[in-house]
Amino acid sequence: MAETIRLKSRAVEVYDFRRVDISRFITGFAVDEAQLKKDLERVLRRYGRQEDAAQVCEGDTVTLNCRSDVGRYNKTGVPVPVGKGLFSPALEEQMVGMARGEERTLTVDGTAVTVEIVRIRRAVLPELTDENVASFGMEGVTTADDLRRHCIARQVEGFLLEDENPDMAAAFVWQELAKNSQVERDPGECARVEVRADAKLREMTAGNSAAAGLDLETMRRIFVTELDLAAVGAELMERDGATLTTDDYAAYLDKLTEAYPGRTRAELMEEHSVEAFVIERCAEYTAQAIDGYVAETFRRALVK
Amino acid sequence: MSVSIATKETYPQLTAEGFTIVDFYSTTCVPCKMLSRVLEDLTLDYPFLNIVKVNITDEPRLGVDHEIEAVPTVLFLKDGVELEKVVGLMDEDEIVEKISAYYYG
Numbered sequence: 001m002a003e004t005i006r007l008k009s010r011a012v013e014v015y016d017f018r019r020v021d022i023s024r025f026i027t028g029f030a031v032d033e034a035q036l037k038k039d040l041e042r043v044l045r046r047y048g049r050q051e052d053a054a055q056v057c058e059g060d061t062v063t064l065n066c067r068s069d070v071g072r073y074n075k076t077g078v079p080v081p082v083g084k085g086l087f088s089p090a091l092e093e094q095m096v097g098m099a100r101g102e103e104r105t106l107t108v109d110g111t112a113v114t115v116e117i118v119r120i121r122r123a124v125l126p127e128l129t130d131e132n133v134a135s136f137g138m139e140g141v142t143t144a145d146d147l148r149r150h151c152i153a154r155q156v157e158g159f160l161l162e163d164e165n166p167d168m169a170a171a172f173v174w175q176e177l178a179k180n181s182q183v184e185r186d187p188g189e190c191a192r193v194e195v196r197a198d199a200k201l202r203e204m205t206a207g208n209s210a211a212a213g214l215d216l217e218t219m220r221r222i223f224v225t226e227l228d229l230a231a232v233g234a235e236l237m238e239r240d241g242a243t244l245t246t247d248d249y250a251a252y253l254d255k256l257t258e259a260y261p262g263r264t265r266a267e268l269m270e271e272h273s274v275e276a277f278v279i280e281r282c283a284e285y286t287a288q289a290i291d292g293y294v295a296e297t298f299r300r301a302l303v304k
Numbered sequence: 305m306s307v308s309i310a311t312k313e314t315y316p317q318l319t320a321e322g323f324t325i326v327d328f329y330s331t332t333c334v335p336c337k338m339l340s341r342v343l344e345d346l347t348l349d350y351p352f353l354n355i356v357k358v359n360i361t362d363e364p365r366l367g368v369d370h371e372i373e374a375v376p377t378v379l380f381l382k383d384g385v386e387l388e389k390v391v392g393l394m395d396e397d398e399i400v401e402k403i404s405a406y407y408y409g
Contacts, residue, residue: 072409078408259364259368
């Protein structure tokens with residue numbers, strides 16, 4: 001039966017990180033209107049339908065047969081999104097207006113290509129009306145304005161992933177949380193993270209004596225902060241009713257064993273001890289909670 | 305075609321025929337999430353694409369077999385044969401370029 005595994009270091013007081021003001025980091029975002037138009041069209045396409053058409057228009061997906069001396073243009077049954085330029089911009093341009101079943105010899109870069117239009121599929125998009133949007137059944141999206149906000153929210157998600165401001169905000173919250181929480185560190189776990197800090201420093205500076213001003217004290221401080229935030233994470237987990245068990249650790253080792261078939265389980269356990277596993281998972285829990293707070297704050301401020 | 309999630313049992317069948325884009329990802333990797341969105345969008349624009357996703361946390365053996373050292377990694381395959389491996393995030397234009405080169409090439 002699985003047993004609960006716990007961190008020995010303990011957070012005596014956990015600072016409420018949701019009180020940290022990160023508004024100064026919320027800058028640099030503007031709605032990309034061209035992308036918004038594209039995203040709205042994609043949503044409409046998802047709920048639209050495809051129908052057969054008689055004559056090729058830009059935007060259609062045409063199935064064609066083509067013959068030529070050039071290999072690229074010697075194919076049967078190839079789907080071509082007309083106007084996207086994936087197959088051949090020149091060929092796609094000349095295909096516009098051709099009828100289903102029509103065969104024509106076109107010229108691409110001086111090469112004759114005989115094209116036969118086998119099938120023309122056209123996307124029929126629903127209009128962007130409140131009624132249509134409501135019929136899509138998207139969660140929390142019942143009007144055209146909601147859909148617009150939904151698409152802007154996607155841009156904000158991209159911004160959250162790409163921009164450095166959310167990372168800087170998270171780092172700031174992380175720092176404030178570590179500074180204002182009180183942790184009783186377990187001496188054994190402290191010693192363990194210091195050993196890990198030493199090893200990490202050796203790994204990072206191997207063959208590079210001038211490794212970016214890193215010193216042992218700094219490295220140890222980083223790892224001890226991780227331990228503190230792991231203790232905070234353990235407390236947050238307890239509040240949320242989440243636990244780590246020996247089964248979680250066994251599953252983690254199973255994955256490692258599968259990934260490194262040449263290594264024995266005992267070797268892997270020595271390298272990836274249960275103590276290190278608990279510290280890592282608890283610190284991750286804190287990081288996820290902080291990321292959630294940052295993302296939620298950015299979303300609230302930017303999705304309008 | 306569509307987006308499929310592969311296991312080590314289903315991978316060979318899912319990638320055996322035609323042009324396939326394989327996305328090796330992990331759920332905790334931020335660039336992987338961005339790439340996943342790009343691929344999802346592409347399936348709406350190019351519904352004939354076959355996109356296969358492999359979660360290397362769930363399927364470490366597939367990661368080892370394909371020498372995946374970082375995620376995201378994208379493989380472009382034709383009839384199961386690797387044409388190109390790209391490590392790191394790709395944007396829509398870069399993927400479309402590969403489709404143009406390999407799907408129609």
